[in-house]
Amino acid sequence: MVRDFVTHCSIWNSGGTLEPHLSALLWAAMLVSLAIVIVLPQPHGIRALIASTILRLIFSVGLEPTLFLLGAFNVCNKVIFLMSFVGNRGTFTRGYKAMIMDVEFLYHLLYLIICILGVFVHVFFYSLLLFDLIYREETLLNVIKSVTRNGRSIVLTAVLALILVYLFSIVGYIIFKDDFILAVDRIPNKTLEQTATMMSEFLSGGVCQKEGGGENCSAEATVESVAAVVVEDKERTCDSLLMCIVTVLSHGLRSGGGVGDVLRKPSKEEPLFAARVIYDLLFFFMVIIIVLNLIFGVIIDTFADLRSEKQKKEEVLKTTCFICGLERDKFDNKTVTFEEHIKVEHNMWHYLFFIVLIKVKDSTEYTGPESYVAEMIREHNLDWFPRMRAMSLVSSDAEGEQNEIRNLQEKLESTMKLVSNLSSQLTELKEQMTEQRKQKQRIGLLGHPQHMNVNPQQPA
Numbered sequence: 001m002v003r004d005f006v007t008h009c010s011i012w013n014s015g016g017t018l019e020p021h022l023s024a025l026l027w028a029a030m031l032v033s034l035a036i037v038i039v040l041p042q043p044h045g046i047r048a049l050i051a052s053t054i055l056r057l058i059f060s061v062g063l064e065p066t067l068f069l070l071g072a073f074n075v076c077n078k079v080i081f082l083m084s085f086v087g088n089r090g091t092f093t094r095g096y097k098a099m100i101m102d103v104e105f106l107y108h109l110l111y112l113i114i115c116i117l118g119v120f121v122h123v124f125f126y127s128l129l130l131f132d133l134i135y136r137e138e139t140l141l142n143v144i145k146s147v148t149r150n151g152r153s154i155v156l157t158a159v160l161a162l163i164l165v166y167l168f169s170i171v172g173y174i175i176f177k178d179d180f181i182l183a184v185d186r187i188p189n190k191t192l193e194q195t196a197t198m199m200s201e202f203l204s205g206g207v208c209q210k211e212g213g214g215e216n217c218s219a220e221a222t223v224e225s226v227a228a229v230v231v232e233d234k235e236r237t238c239d240s241l242l243m244c245i246v247t248v249l250s251h252g253l254r255s256g257g258g259v260g261d262v263l264r265k266p267s268k269e270e271p272l273f274a275a276r277v278i279y280d281l282l283f284f285f286m287v288i289i290i291v292l293n294l295i296f297g298v299i300i301d302t303f304a305d306l307r308s309e310k311q312k313k314e315e316v317l318k319t320t321c322f323i324c325g326l327e328r329d330k331f332d333n334k335t336v337t338f339e340e341h342i343k344v345e346h347n348m349w350h351y352l353f354f355i356v357l358i359k360v361k362d363s364t365e366y367t368g369p370e371s372y373v374a375e376m377i378r379e380h381n382l383d384w385f386p387r388m389r390a391m392s393l394v395s396s397d398a399e400g401e402q403n404e405i406r407n408l409q410e411k412l413e414s415t416m417k418l419v420s421n422l423s424s425q426l427t428e429l430k431e432q433m434t435e436q437r438k439q440k441q442r443i444g445l446l447g448h449p450q451h452m453n454v455n456p457q458q459p460a
């Protein structure tokens with residue numbers, strides 16, 4: 001980014017000299033930031049040092065050498081990055097086809113090519129690197145995706161628009177051939193030649209080197225000289241069907257009111273006046289209002305979808321634990337908060353460190369849990385992750401269970417007591433009854449022997 005900025009600034013500034021006190025200030029800034037970096041190696045300090053060094057270089061050795069130096073450094077950096085990228089991914093070992101299919105690898109390769117072109121061909125190639133912002137920022141990536149994701153429906157709608165344009169140009173060619181008269185601004189031949197030489201000079205990279213020699217290279221001046229000699233004229237643009245299609249496509253789609261905006265304005269006495277009104281209106285409604293807005297609608301809808309998807313993704317990341325998948329509300333009224341849980345109990349980086357430890361450690365030195373996890377990792381089995389559970393929640397759950405068990409036990413004990421009481425009372429009662437029965441039998445044996453066999457168990 002800094003390099004791009006410097007590149008763009010450099011084209012329009014002819015600088016290179018500084019007032020003495022500013023120069024001293026720059027030296028001071030550079031030395032101070034260097035001292036800061038040596039004492040306290042912080043990212044901000046390093047950035048300040050880089051910025052002041054670049055500025056110092058620009059004013060000390062000049063713009064071009066600084067740019068070349070930065071460009072060369074950038075190429076080296078990218079080459080190293082690409083090599084480590086390929087090494088980490090194993091892109092080359094996976095074969096030729098995988099290399100072509102790996103979009104990220106191709107992206108970084110393109111980046112490197114642009115850097116090399118920027119150093120050796122022309123500095124303007126660096127401006128392409130600004131597209132790197134899209135790659136880094138998800139919102140911008142969504143802007144691109146909003147067109148590409150529903151690309152099929154957009155392309156099909158565009159095909160429908162093309163068919164309509166084709167039909168309208170056929171009608172125009174047959175009926176309204178004389179209405180296709182467009183105003184054109186002609187450029188005299190001399191100016192054309194001038195523009196051509198300017199373009200070739202630009203392509204050969206000599207545009208701004210000539211600044212010192214007094215030659216004019218700023219864009220505005222050239223435009224002015226072209227505008228001064230333009231001659232206004234009119235041209236028939238529907239003498240062949242191809243020209244008709246081109247006119248309707250280019251002018252019809254680009255004008256807010258359709259092709260009627262650019263055609264000749266007919267008088268109401270003409271016999272084809274009504275037909276022209278219908279033609280213009282139909283084009284306006286069918287192509288401009290319906291088809292074009294369909295395309296816009298698809299793009300905007302896709303963008304809204306992508307945005308809500310992104311929000312949902314962020315929400316999930318914010319409210320669920322990465323390791324166990326438990327949501328934030330599971331930790332309400334518990335001894336640990338969700339924040340503590342994801343920072344201390346289920347810190348995902350700790351899990352990653354553990355996996356790395358297992359990969360690095362000698363397998364003969366594994367502890368029990370380590371060898372278990374190592375086995376799981378070898379089998380690509382994720383069962384060792386605590387899915388939907390956490391130790392802190394389990395322990396508090398267990399407490400509740402214990403309370404319940406204690407309650408039950410108390411109840412059981414009281415019931416047991418009651419039962420033993422009752423059973424003792426029952427045995428007492430039984431004894432009493434047997435006693436009574438014995439007495440009765442004795443009485444029966446003595447007095448009325450026939451009663452004993454009729455109902456011997458009936459109590460008295």
Ligand SMILES: [Zn+2]
Nearest residue numbers: 321323324346
């Ligand atoms: Zn968790």
